[in-house]
Amino acid sequence: MVEWGMLFRQLEYFVALARERHFARAAAACYVSQPALSEAIRKLEQELKVPLVRRGRSFEGLTPEGERLVLWARRILADHDALKQEVTALQTGLTGELRLGVIPAAASTVALLTDPFCAEHPLVRVQLETSLRSSEIVDRIRRFELDAGVIYPYGLNTGDLVITPLYEEQHVLIASSELLTGRSEAISWADALELPMCLLTRGMRGRQLIDDALAAQDLAVTPQLEADSVVALLAHVGTGRWASIVPQTWIRTLRPPPGARVLELRDPSVTAEIALVTSAVEPGSVLTRALVQIARNTPIGDALSSGPRPS
Secondary structure, three states: OOOHHHHHHHHHHHHHHHHHOOHHHHHHHHOOOHHHHHHHHHHHHHHHOOOOEEEOOOEEEEOHHHHHHHHHHHHHHHHHHHHHHHHHHHHHOOOEEEEEEEOHHHOOOOHHHHHHHHHHOOOEEEEEEOOOOHHHHHHHHHOOOOOEEEEOOOOOOOOOEEEEEEEEEEEEEEEEOOOOOOOOOEEEHHHHOOOOEEEEOOOOHHHHHHHHHHHOOOOOOOOOEEEOOHHHHHHHHOOOOOEEEEEHHHHHHHOOOOOEEEEEEEOOOOEEEEEEEEEOOOOOOHHHHHHHHHHHHOOHHHHHHOOOOOO
């Protein structure tokens, strides 16, 4: 009969190999030698009586059996970690690591969630990844590679996940005062397109919201400059030569560049829900449950609505 500690190590090595797709990198990630990792996986194959890895002169992928069983391996390891966290929480309070994936649009607001979480649970380490797309975050939660995520839930299949709304995001136009001379507190989309525009890269959700709003009015935009970073867009606005359309939450957090003004976009206004997403698997991680509780008890939307308004 296999010893439990050895089984968990074998599963850990197997999951690492499936993730890294390379024996040496997987061994390095697990802090063991490559021969030790290879031997552990061979023993796992013998115990399960199925081949898990296609081997040649190097790693050639998982077998069909391996592709199915790696999902179970991830689940078993996640449940094992959750069990240890639950026991520790009963004894000394919450400890461990919470892995949180965040879409770029929420990178400036996630502190409103993680700061109160860390204050309430000072022994928990939080690992943030802030350059992921919503679909990638959802996939990685299902693979137990992330514990939770902050995403745009609209349009995604989230039936097997728990969605906790955080706030409503609104897009605004920002440009130098010189470019907006004579403008009031709002601007139409047609007038906005007359300005020298820099926008998020096509395909990003924040850009899709803009393109959809324009398409509804038979308009389109081809900006001279595109970037995958709101910070980069605001830096260009700061030169005085560019206008951009960005989530208002970024401006409330980072403040507008000197000399810039913020105008509402109307008819239509562009809004999108930002939500916390977690696995619906029961009983789940005690850390994830604690994060959801913080999200429900923290009025993030109210905190954002009290920030600076368009001017």
